[in-house]
Amino acid sequence: MTGFGALLIVIGAIAVLAMDPVSWFGVGIAWLAGVYSIVMARVIRRRASKQR
Numbered sequence: 001m002t003g004f005g006a007l008l009i010v011i012g013a014i015a016v017l018a019m020d021p022v023s024w025f026g027v028g029i030a031w032l033a034g035v036y037s038i039v040m041a042r043v044i045r046r047r048a049s050k051q052r
Contacts (some may be wrong), residue, residue, distance in 0.1 A: 004034075
């Protein structure tokens with residue numbers, strides 16, 4: 001999940017640089033999904049370590 005989140009953040013950064021009129025909605029969705037994926041992976045990892 002963290003790799004996928006990092007990939008989405010990088011795709012959002014490339015989109016900002018590549019697009020002339022930047023679609024901030026699309027970039028924001030990509031960044032939000034990337035951050036969400038990273039945060040949820042950490043939460044799940046933390047819960048799994050507490051149960052053991």
